[in-house]
Amino acid sequence: MSRRLTWLPHPWLSLFMLLIWLLLVNELSFASLLSAALLGWLIPLATHRFWPDPPHLRHPYVLLRFVLRVLGDIVQANFEVARLILGRSGNLQPAFIEYPLELRQDFTISLLASTISLTPGTVSADIDQKRHLLLIHAFNVADEQALIDTIKTRYERPLQEVFECSTT
C-alpha cells in the first residue's frame, strides 16, 4: 500500500472531479474553472486516505472506446430485454452462470461486474475472490458459454488492458 502524501495524490480523479464540478455549476467561465480546479485538487487530497490502492489508468483511449461500446450495448440490449419483458415470460430461460475471472484487482473486477450488470440481460449476483468466479444471473440465455465468451472479449479484456498489466 503506497501512502504517498503528495500534492496531487490522484491526478485522474482530480481531473474527473474538475469535470464533475463544471457539470454541476453548469457553466464554463474562468471563475468556475478556478473553483473546479481548486475543488478538484482539494477533495481528492482530503479523501486520498480512502483510496488505499488507486487504479492506474494506462490507456485512456482504450477506456473511451470501451465506454462507448458499453453504451451502445446498453441501448441495443435494452430493446431486446424490453421485447422479452413484454412478450410471454413462459418461454424465458433464466440461468445462474459462474464466470471465471481473469482480472485480479478489486477495482477492475468491480468495474467488470458493473458493466455486466449495466448491459441488459445479465446481473452480477456475486463475486468469489478466492475461486476467481463471478456469479451472473442471466435473464434469458440459451448458450451459457457463448455469453461467457462475449463478456470475456467485449469487456474483461479491454478492462484488463486499461487498468491491469496483462497477465498473459
Added chain:
Amino acid sequence: MSHLPVLPILMPMFAGAVLLLLARLSMTHKRTLSLLASLLQLPLAVGLLVAAEQGINVYALGNWMPPFGIVLVVDRLTALMLLLSAVLALPVVLYASRGDDALGPNFHALFQFQLMGINGAFLTGDLFNLFVFFEILLIASYALLVHGPSGARVRAGLHYVLLNLLGSALFLLALGTLYGVTGTLNMADMALRIAILDDNELYLAGAAGMLLLVVFALKAAVFPLYFWLPRAYASAAAPVAALFAIMTKVGIYAIIRVFTMLFADTSGALAGMAQVVLWPLALLTLVLGALGALAASSLPGVVAYLVVLSVGVLLSGVALGSEAALQATLYYLLQSTWVAAGLFLFAGLLDRARGPRFAARLVAGPPLAQRMLLGSVFFLGAIAVAGLPPLSGFIGKVLLLQAAGTGSMAAWLYATLLGSSLLVIVALSRAGSTLFWRQAGEEAEASGEPLDHCRLFACLLLLASSALLVILAAPVLDYLMAAVEQLANPIGYIDAVLSSVPQGGAP
C-alpha cells in the same frame, strides 16, 4: 448598544460548545468552566432585572425589526424568570460537581445547553423561536434525565421523551394554524392580528390556542398530563431532578405569557379561554399532588409529587386570573422552584448518606453519622415546602388564598389548598420520622458515604432562599406587582416590541 438580553442564551451556549470542543479537558477544568458560566448568570440576571425596572428591553436579533425578525424581550416577568433560573443553576452545578457529573459523559455541556434552552424560552418574543427553545431545553433534559445508569431512569425517560415528542408535534400544529390565520410569528404582532380576526378565523386561532395550552400543560405537568412526571423526577439523578424543578415552571411561564398576551381581553370570544379550562384541572392536580406525596415510597418521590402539587397551586392562581392572584402565583413560583430543587438535592444527599441499600426510600435506615444536621435541614425544607410559617411557602399560600376572595372559586381553593396542606404535613412528618427517627435493626450497617459539605452547602443555598424570600418579601412583592401590572397591560409590551428601531444605520 447593550447586548445584555442575548447573553443569558449565548453564555451557556458558548460554554456548552466549548465544553464539547475540549472534551478531553480534565474534569476539574470542565467543572470550573461550568461553575463560572453559571456564576456569571447571576450578575447578568440582576442586571436585566435592574434594566427591566427602566422599561421593556427589546433586542432585535440580526437587527431585523419585529415582526420580521426574532426579538428577545425583557420585561419584568422575563427578568424574574431569568433570575429564577440563575439562582437555581449555580447550586445545582456546585452539587453536581461533587461527583454526580461523572456518572456519564458530558454532563456539564448538557447542563449548559439546558440553561440555554430555559433562558431562551423566557426571553424570546417569537412563537416559533419559543418552539425552538422548547426543543433545546427538551433535548437537553432528555439527555440529562437518563444521565447515569439506572433502569428506572430509562423507563421514565422513555415515557418523558415520547410524550414530549407528541407534544412537539402538537406545538407545530398550533404554530401552523396560528401562522396560517394571522400570518405572523411575533407574539406582539400576533396579538394585534388576533384582535381583528373574523369569527371563523378567531375560532381557528382558538383551536390553535387550545393546542398550545395542551403543549404547555404537558410541560407544566397538569392533570391529566402530569402522569409521567413523578417517576421521571424521582428516578433522575439528584442535580438533574433539582434542575428539573424549573421545567414545569417553563410551561407555566409559557401559559402566562401566551395567554395574557395573545388571548387577552382584546381577543373577543377567546378571552379567558385558558383560565376556564385550567381551573378544575389545577385543583385536581393540586389534590393528586398531595395524595401522591402521601403515597410516595421514597423521598425523591415525595418531592416529585410536591412539584406536581406546586403546579396545581400555580395554575389555580393563573386560572383565578386577577392581578393579585398572578402576583401570588409568581411569588409561589419562585419559592416552590428553589425549595423543590433544594429538596431534590437533599434527597440525593440522604441517598448517599444512607448507602445504596436504603437510599432515600422511606424505610428505617442505618444510623446516620450526621442525623441531627440532616434532620434539621430536612425539617427546614419540609416547612418551606408545606407552606408553614415562618418560611416563604406560607406567605405564598396566604397571598393566593387572599387573592381568591370569597366566591365559590375561593371555597374550592380553600378546601383543596388547605386540605392538601394537611396531607402534605402528614406525608412529610411520616417521611421525616421514618428517615431521621426510625432506625433499622442492629444488622443494618452503615454503608453510606460521609457527608460532603459542599453538597450540603449547595442544598442549603437553595433552601435558604425560602427564608430570604420572607425577609425580602416586601420588595419582592412590590416587584412582582409591577411585573403583573405589566402583564395585565399587554399593549405596553406590544408597543415596546413593535416600535423598536434598528441599531446603527441600515445593516
Added chain:
Amino acid sequence: MALLFALTLGVLTTCGVYLILRARTFPVVMGLTLLGYAVNLFLFASGRLYTGMPAVLGQGSEVADPLPQALVLTAIVIGFAMTAFALVLALRALGELGSDHVDGRRDRG
C-alpha cells in the same frame, strides 16, 4: 387541491397516531416519524400551496411564502434529532430493561 391535501394529511395523521399508541418502541418511533411528516406538511401548508413558484428571486414574478418553508426546514432537522434520540433511548431501554416494550415490561417466557 385543498380538500385532497387536507384528506391526505388526515390519513397520514391517523396512521401516525395509531402507531404512536402501540406498545413497542419501534412502531411508536415510526408513528412519530409519520406524524412528523404530517405536521411538517401542515406547517408548510400554512403558507398555502403554490405550484411552480419556488421562493427564489429572479425566477418568476410571484413566489411562494418562504417563511413556512424555513420553519419546516428547522422542524425537519429538529424532528430528526428527536427521533434519533428516542430511538437510541429505546435501545438503551432494551439494554437495561431487557424489553422493547414502551413501559419496559419484560416479555413473558
Added chain:
Amino acid sequence: MLDYVILLCMGIMSVAVFLTVLRLLRGPDLPDRILALDTLYINAIALIMLLGMFLASDLFFEAALLIAVMGFVGTVAVAKHLLRGDIIE
C-alpha cells in the same frame, strides 16, 4: 406541443409508478419490496425531471440528483441489513 408530450410522459410514468407500488405492496419477499422501492426512486427522478421541464425550471435538478444518491444509499443499506443485520460493522 411539448407540454402535451410532457404531460403524456407523466401519465406514462404514473402508470409505471402504479405498477411499482403494486409490487411494493404485493412483495412477496423483502428483496422484492426493496427492489420496488429502488424503482420508485428511479421513477421519482423521472417524474421530477419531467416536472422541471414542464415548469421550464432548472430548480429541480438537485432534487433529482439527490434522489439518485439517496435511493442508492437506502437500497444498499437495507440489502446489507438483510445480509448481515448490522449495517455498520
Added chain:
Amino acid sequence: MTFDWVELVVAALLLLGSLFALIGAIGLFKLPDFYMRLHGPTKATTLGVGALVVGSMVFFSTRGDGISLHELLITLFLFITAPVSAHMLAKAAMQQRLRRSRRTRGQPWQQ
C-alpha cells in the same frame, strides 16, 4: 423552423425514456421470480432515465440560457450505483434463499 425540430427530438427522447421506465415497471410487476424481476428496473430505467436526461439536456440547452449538461450527472450516478444496488439485492435474495423460477439453470451461491 429549427425550434420545432428540437422539440420533436425532445419529445421523442422523453417518450422513449418514459416508455422504458414503464417497461421496467411492467417487468417488475409481471416477471415470475425475484432474480428475473431484478432485470426489469435495473436495465430499463438506465435507458429510461438516460433518455430523459438527454431529452432534458437538449430541452434546457435550447432555451437560450446556455448549454445545460449537468443532467448528465444523474445518469453518471445511476450508472455507478445501479449495478451495486442490483448486486446487493441479488446477494440478499440468495441469502434469503428466495424461490426461483423452475426453469432457471444453475445454482445461486451460499452466502
Added chain:
Amino acid sequence: MLVLLIVLLPLLAVFLPVMAEAWGRNSCAWATALAPALALVLLLSQASAVLSGEVLLAHWAWLELLGLHISFRLDGLGFLFALLILGIGLLVILYARFYLSPRDPMGRFFAYLLLFMAAMLGVVLAENLLLLIFFWELTSLSSFLLIGYWSHSSEARKGARMALTVTGGGGLALLAGVLLLGHIVGSYQLTDVLAAGEQIRAHALYPLTLVLVLLGVFSKSAQFPLHFWLPHAMAAPSPISAYLHSATMVKAGVFLLARFYPALADTQWWFVLVSTVGLLTLLIGAITALYKHDLKGLLAYSTISHLGLITLLFGLDTRLAVAAALFHLINHAIFKASLFMLAGIISHETGTRDIRRLNGLWHFMPHTAVLTMLAAAAMAGLPLLNGFLSKEMLFVEVLAQQQWGSFSALLPVLVLLGAAFSVAYSIRLVHAVFFDGQAVNVPRFPPHEPPAGMHLPVQLLVLLCVLVGVFPAFLITALLHSAVTATLGHAIELPTLAIWHGFNQPLLFSVLAVVGGGLIYLLRKPQFRALGRIPNWDAKQVFEALVQRSVWLAARLLLRLESGSLQRYMAWLLLVAILGAGYWLLAMPQWRGPLALGAVDGATLLGALILCVASLATVRWHHQRLVALIMLSVVGLLVALAFARFSAPDLALTQLSVEMVTVLLLMLALFFLPRYTPQESSNLRRWRDLVLAGLAGLLVSVLAFALLTRPEDSIAGFYIANSLTGGGGTNVVNVILVDFRGFDTLGEISVLAIAGVGIYAMIDGLRLHVPTTDALGRPWAHQAHPLMLVNLSRVMLPLALMISAYIFLRGHNLPGGGFIAGLITAIALILQYVSSGEEWTRARWRVNYHALAASGVLIAGITGVASWLLGYPFLTSTFTHVHVPLVGDLELASAMLFDLGVYLTVVGATLLILANLGKLSKVRDDGEGA
C-alpha cells in the same frame, strides 16, 4: 419594642443551649434560662401599666399587601399568658435540668423548648392575626420536635406525628378562618377585628368563620372529638408534658376563645358549639381519666376534662363565666404542671408509670407524696386550694345559665358528674400510688426522693396552689381583672374572690362532688372489670390505621391514574388535545373559507393516493418491522416529492436527506430490536386507538382545510422584498434561515449537537445482545464487505463531497445551503462506514465528532457575536461584493460563515449519532470488544 423583645429573646437564644452544652449540663440550663428570665423581667416591668388597663402596642409595617405586620400587643390577657409561659417555663427548665438523663442530648432539648416558648409568646402577644398564625403553626412544629424528642421510641414518633397532624390541621382551619375575618373586617390587626364584632356577626360568612376558628381552637385545646392526640403526646419527656400539655400549648386554644371573644361570641352559634363541645369534653375526659392505668395518661385525660371545663365556661357566654374560665385556666396551669412534674419524678425514680405496678410509695417518697396530695386536692377542687375557688365559680355559672331551655337543669347535673369523676381520679392518683399495698412491683427498688432541684419547681407551684387558695383576693384579683377586661374589651365587676361564701348551692355541689367521687372510687373494681371487657381502641392505632389506609387508597388511586402505561398517557394527551381544539372547531360557523378548492391533476392525485396507501401499509405491516420501514421510506419519498411539487425545492432536498439518515438510523436500531412486533393490544384497545387516531386525523384535516380555503395575509412579503437587498441572497428560504431568522437556526443546530451528545452518552457503556441469525433464523451472510460495494462507494465519496460543496456554495442564491450540504457529506461518509466498516473508516477519518459539532455551533455563534464589533445586535449579517480580476464579482457574506457553522454541526452531529450507533455492535454482550 419591648414587647417585641419579649418574644424575640427566647427566639434569638435558641442556639445558646446547643452552644453551651459543651460546657456542661448546668451551664446549658443556665444559658437556657437566661433569655426567659430576661423576658420575664421585661414583662414584669410593664406589670403596673398593664394591670392598670393599658394596652401596649408595638407596630412595624411589613407586608402591607398581605396585611402581615410585625405587630404585638401587651394587654391583660397577653400579660397573664406570657406570665404563665415564662414563669412555668423557667420552672420547667430547672426541673428538666435534673430530669434529663446524661444520655439525652440536653442542648437540643432546650433549644426546642426555647423555640416553643418563643412561638407561644408570639401567639399570646400578637396583634396581627397573620402573625398569630405564624406563631401558632410554629408551636405545632416545635411541639412536634419536643414530643418526638425520644425518637427511638415508636410511641414518641407516632405521638408527635399525630399531634402535628391534628394541631397543624387545626392551624390550617384557623388560617382559613382568620383570612375570612380579614376579608370581612378589611384588616388583620386585632384592634380592628375586635372592634368589628357587630359587623362580623352580621356577615353571611360568620358561621363558617366561627366554625373554622373553633376547629383551630378545639384541635389545639384537645376538645372532643379532636382530643385523642393529647394522651399520645405523653410520650414526650415529663417536663414537656408539664409545660406544653398542661400549662401552655393546650391553653393556646382557649386563649383564642378569649382573644376572639368580642369578635365572635355572643351568638347562638357560639353558645351551642362552644358549650356543647366543652361539656362533652369535660365529661369524657373526666370519666376516661379514672380508668387510665398510665400515670400520665390519667393526667392527660384530666387535662382534657379541665380544658373542656374552661371551654364550657367560655361557651356559657356570660361575663362572669369568662372570668371563671380565665381563673380556672390559671389554676389548672399551676396544679397540672406540678402534677406532671410529680408524675415525672415518680416514673423517674421507680422506672414505671403504670399505676397498677405503683403501690405504697409513701414510705419511700413521703415528700413527693405530700406534694402530690396537695396538687391532687387542688385538682379535685378541695377547699383552701386554688382549684376549689374556680370550681365554685363554675357551679355558680352553670346553675345560673338558662339558654338550654328545658334542658338547662341537666347541665348542673352533668357538670357535677364530671366533678365527681374528677375527685375520683384525684383520689386514685394519690391512693393507688402512695398507699394501697407495698411497693413490690416497681422496676427500680428501692425508690428514692429525687434531687432537690427536681422538687423545687414543684414546691413552688404547690405553694402557689395553696397561696392562691387561701389569699385569692390578694394574689390574683388584679391579674384576673386586667385579663378579663382585656378579654371582654371593657372592665367588669368581679365577684370577690374568697375562701368562704357561706352555705349556698355551689358549696352543696362541691360537697356532693367530693362524696360522689369517693363513692365512685370505692366502687372502682367492678367498673374496671366491666371496662376490661370493652375492646379498648387505641386512638394511636386508629390514627395510624387511618393514615395507612389513606396512604393505601392514595397509592391505589394514583396507580390507576399513573398506571405506568405510556399508551394510556399518550391517549390522555391526544384526547385532551382533540377535545380542546375540537371544541373551538365545532364552534366555527364555517370550516370552508372563501377560496376555491383548486383543481387536482392526475399525478398529484396519484401521489396523494400512494402517500395514503403507503402510510396505511406502514400501519398494516407494523408487526413486520422491516416491511413497515420500507413503507415508511415510501412515505418519506412522497413527502419530499410533495414539497417539490408545491414549490419548495429546499424542503424536498432536506426531506430526502433527512429521511435517508432516519432510515439508516432505524435500521441500525432494528438490528438489535426484535424484528417482529408481538400482537398485544386487545380488540377494545385497538378500536379505542383507532377512534382516537381517526379523530386526530380529522382534526388535522379540518385545520388544513380551513386554512387552505382562506386567503393568506402574512409578513412574507417583507422577506421577499428584502432578501436580496438586506440579506444578499436570492434564495429567500435560505436567507431566512441564515439571516432573518438565523437565531432559530442557531437553536436548531444546538438541538442537533445536543442530540448527538446525548445519544453518545446513552450509547456509552450500553451492552446489547447481538443477534447471530436473521429474522428467519438463518445465519448471516459471511461476507461483511462485498467487493463491489466497497469499491464503488469509494468513488461515491469524492463525488458526494463535490455535490455537497456545490449545494453549500449555491445555497444562498439557489436551493441548497449548509444543512443539506452537511447531510450529504454525512451520508457520503456513512456510506463508507456501511461499505467498509467502522474500523476501516475510523482509521482514515480521524475526526472528533463532538468537536466538529461543537465547532459548528461555535463558528455560527462567533459569527453572530462579530456583529457586536460594528455596534449591531447579535447575528446582524453583512455582505459585500468584491471584484476579483478575471474571476468577476464575488459575494462575501457573513451569512456564509454562519452557514458553515451549520454545515459543520450537521456533519458532526449526524456522524456522532450514526457512527456511534454503528459501533454498538462491536461491544459484545460480555463486554469484550470484538
